Amino acid sequence: MENVAIKVENLVKHFGQGDSLVRVIEGADFQVNKGELVALVAPSGAGKTTLLMMIGCVEEPTGGAIWLGEEKVYDNKWLTKEQRKIRREKIGFIFQAHYLIPFLNVIENVTLIPQTNGVLEKEAKKIAMELLEYFAIADKAKAMSSQLSGGQNQRVAIARALANKPQIILADEPTAALDSKRSVDVVKMLKKIATEQDVAVIMVTHDEAMLPLCDRILTIEEKKVVSKEVSEETAIL
Ligand SMILES: Nc1ncnc2c1ncn2[C@@H]1O[C@H](COP(=O)(O)OP(=O)(O)OP(=O)(O)O)[C@@H](O)[C@H]1O
Ligand SMILES: [Mg+2]
Numbered sequence: 001m002e003n004v005a006i007k008v009e010n011l012v013k014h015f016g017q018g019d020s021l022v023r024v025i026e027g028a029d030f031q032v033n034k035g036e037l038v039a040l041v042a043p044s045g046a047g048k049t050t051l052l053m054m055i056g057c058v059e060e061p062t063g064g065a066i067w068l069g070e071e072k073v074y075d076n077k078w079l080t081k082e083q084r085k086i087r088r089e090k091i092g093f094i095f096q097a098h099y100l101i102p103f104l105n106v107i108e109n110v111t112l113i114p115q116t117n118g119v120l121e122k123e124a125k126k127i128a129m130e131l132l133e134y135f136a137i138a139d140k141a142k143a144m145s146s147q148l149s150g151g152q153n154q155r156v157a158i159a160r161a162l163a164n165k166p167q168i169i170l171a172d173e174p175t176a177a178l179d180s181k182r183s184v185d186v187v188k189m190l191k192k193i194a195t196e197q198d199v200a201v202i203m204v205t206h207d208e209a210m211l212p213l214c215d216r217i218l219t220i221e222e223k224k225v226v227s228k229e230v231s232e233e234t235a236i237l
Helices: 048-056 082-088 106-116 121-134 150-162 179-196 206-214 230-235
Strands: 004-015 024-032 037-041 061-067 071-076 092-094 168-172 199-205 214-220 224-228
Touching: 004 048, 004 199, 004 224, 024 048, 024 214, 037 048, 037 071, 037 179, 037 206, 048 168, 048 179, 048 199, 082 168, 092 150, 106 121, 106 150, 106 214, 121 150, 150 168, 150 179, 168 179, 179 199, 179 206
Parallel strands: 037 199, 037 214, 092 168, 168 199
Antiparallel strands: 004 024, 004 061, 061 071, 214 224
16 A cells, blocks of 8 residues: 555546436546556546546545545545645646746745645745756746746646645646647656656646656546556557
């Protein structure tokens, strides 16, 4: 168990009820280890975002169980009233659009979550500057998001996702808005974070060129989650 970052057992997700019932996930079982970069690949509408949002304690499942590291967070109901706290402490989110806060500069965006978690401003700034340096964007620390390119904004968004030292990174099409070189850079960064910091990363992607950079592929087939080797990629695309 100590190597497991995410474990999901018999996870079910339905939306709506009666005539409008949508069955998205019907009994998914899988796990993701610390240090793994896993691609989540499935057709549009298959439930990729829904799955990430359940793991991230944002969307409530219909049933089943979820563990984040050693902690069981869901067992047919949330096991804590503090989903937001779990989210802030354990999870880093990266989205297709960077969602940086437009009226805060780069470093303020990166320090926001650690400060919300009670880290003092000075320490938060130190962590943030280290991350910005790591992503070669420290010279833009005082810039506003609107002054950065798409790739620069996404690097800041990754720095922000890492600022609370999460055990898990959930990335929903993080490279969709980037050209192919920038996309490869972003995925290589995620791989480096996984390897060097023992973080588990699940990355939704529609870009098959990213798959060889990943350790494993998860896909959603017949409303269940299936694990594949990267070499089997052609079978799922
Ligand atoms: N809040 C909601 N209410 C009702 N149905 C929803 C809701 N959110 C998602 N769904 C449905 O759940 C299914 C899965 O949606 P989801 O967004 O997870 O797909 P996805 O795999 O991320 O697709 P894409 O690749 O287009 O982003 C879809 O049929 C969608 O219509
Ligand atoms: Mg989606």
